[in-house]
Amino acid sequence: MHIVDIIAKKRDGIELSQSEIDWLIKSYTSDAIPDYQMAAWLMAVFFRGMSDTETAALTMAMAASGDMVDLSQVPGVKVDKHSTGGVGDTTTLVLAPTVAAAGVPVAKMSGRGLGFTGGTIDKLEAIPGFKVALECNEFIANLQRHNMAITGQTASVAPADGKLYSLRDVTATVESIPLIASSIMSKKIASGADKIILDVKVGNGAFMKSREDAIKLAETMVRIGQLVDRETVAILTSMEQPLGMAIGNSLEIKEAIEILQGRGEPLLKEVCLTIGSYMLTLGGKAQNYEDGRRQFTALLDTRQALAKFGEFIEAQGGDSSILQDTTKLPQAQFIQEVYSGRSGYVAAIKAAQIGYAAMRLGAGREYKGQTIDLSAGIVMQCRVGQAVQKGQALAVIYTNDKSKITEVDFLIRQAILFADKPVPSPPLILGIVDKYGFHR
Structure with a gap:
């Protein structure tokens, strides 16, 4: 195969085969293709787009470019959740322990924040002693014992995505839905989860500014999930104002603790209830969304989710006494x-x-x-x-x-x-995209 031929095919809007995409990603990851030629291909994708089949092939090629986490030895349906990023988005810190407390394993590889979107790993580092980097065997062991493990994204997971993203960032090709979708889904698939929940943020404080673009991105990722046998559900949530009241790492840990105590900020809690209900349903613990919502609420009210958060903190070397005394967080x-x-x-x-x-x-x-x-x-x-x-x-x-x-x-x-006059509160949940398409 020749890179010039592949660039020309995509430039002319011709669908690439799986073998061509596999070769392209392997060659670029091994430095056999220079940046200037890969940049030309990215620009061709930006203007010509990709079919669902091409996007799924690109996703799997990037996922297979590095380590693929095998969670088969962990019993149950493993569920992962990903947010496209926002302001005051503390959902993972509430969702993971609550869903884990219900008996659904939550395996999550998270990143650090860049710009105004906070990273889950940065937030967890605010907990004294907390270990954010786990070896693969530690990650799996914690998942087996506690139904929950969160570790930092390593360079060995989907390295092609990291290399491609750096190039997209400097070639004005970031805003391509097939490229965004394959970037997100490649990391989720490489992380080993069976089912995937996506929180697609929409609005002023989100990467996707319009509802139409957000729906298109969500639909693309859900279709990728279907094509690669990973059931995926996307929930569109508003980012027209900060989701939580707290914006900042130790401040967001404190706000998450308040919700796990059965109190906390109503908007953040509502988004967690919505996403968590789908996680419990996909994980096989709830019969439907309404049942999942009842279970999720009960786990918060009885403080079982709070106890699971403390168990998780201790399992990763952190000081769980912050749950009783948040002044032990950085002040x-x-x-x-x-x-x-x-x-x-x-x-x-x-x-x-x-x-x-x-x-x-x-x-x-x-x-x-x-x-x-x-x-x-x-x-x-x-x-x-x-x-x-x-x-x-x-x-x-x-x-x-x-x-x-x-x-x-x-x-x-x-x-x-x-x-000067009363203003209505903006809608919080903007819609759901699942295998049946978009619905409110």
């Missing part, structure tokens, strides 16, 4: 409230700008590899639709760098828009 030196300059109704909260403000405090990364401040962040004090009085707190800033407070105060004020 910021400076705390400052942001006050409203007017009375009115909150008409909109620009989630992306709130996330950027948290990043400026050190809670997120402006470039790959940057050290983050695990104690820094923002806790919101308002929601869209809420009535606010002049002088009322809109948010609370947590930082160890006092010089950033003025800048972040301004960013938060600019991100919160007001109206």
Whole structure:
């Protein structure tokens, strides 16, 4: 095979065979194809797209480019969950222990955050002593004993995806639905799960800004799952305002603990209930969505999910006493409230700008590899639709760098828009995509 022929076929809109895609990915991963030729192919895909069969072949080729985790020795249906990223998205920290407490094994390889989207691994590192890097045998052993294991994504899992993503990032080919879908699904498939739940974020604080594009991405990933025998369900959730009230690593751990205690932020809890109900259904523990919702709620109310979270923390070397005393989490030196300059109704909260403000405090990364401040962040004090009085707190800033407070105060004020008349709360769950297609 010749790379020029494959580029030309895709340029002309001709479907590539599985063998051609396999050869392409293997050759590029082994450095037999230079970046400039792979960039030409990526641009051809960007403009010409890929069929479902091609996208599934690309997904499996990238998954097979490195280690494929074998979870067959773990009994039960293994379920994994992936979010496309957002602001205040703390769902994994609630979902994993609750679903595991129901008896469904949750095997998750997670990444670090970049930009305003927080990474689960960064959040877990806020727990004193917590080990985020597990060897494969440790990962499987923890899954067998506790029904739950979370580890950092290693370079040996789907290395072709990491190499391709770096090239897409510098060639303006990131926003291609087949390339996004295959990137996400290749890592999920390589991680060994039997069933996959996708939380596709939509709106200002999400990668997918429009509902139409989000549905298209969700449908593509669900079809990939069908073609490679991994049942997949995608849930579209709004990111028009931060999902949780907390944005920042130790702050989000604290918020997750509150929900696991049966309290916590209603919007974040509702998204967890929705996703968790589908996870229990796919995992074979619930007969249907309604049954899953009842079970999930009971696991929170009885604090079985909280106990499982503590068990999980101890299994990975962390200090589970944080569940009783959250002051053992990293604490910021400076705390400052942001006050409203007017009375009115909150008409909109620009989630992306709130996330950027948290990043400026050190809670997120402006470039790959940057050290983050695990104690820094923002806790919101308002929601869209809420009535606010002049002088009322809109948010609370947590930082160890006092010089950033003025800048972040301004960013938060600019991100919160007001109206003189009542404003309805935006819808939270925008739809579901499963093997039957999109439905509300």
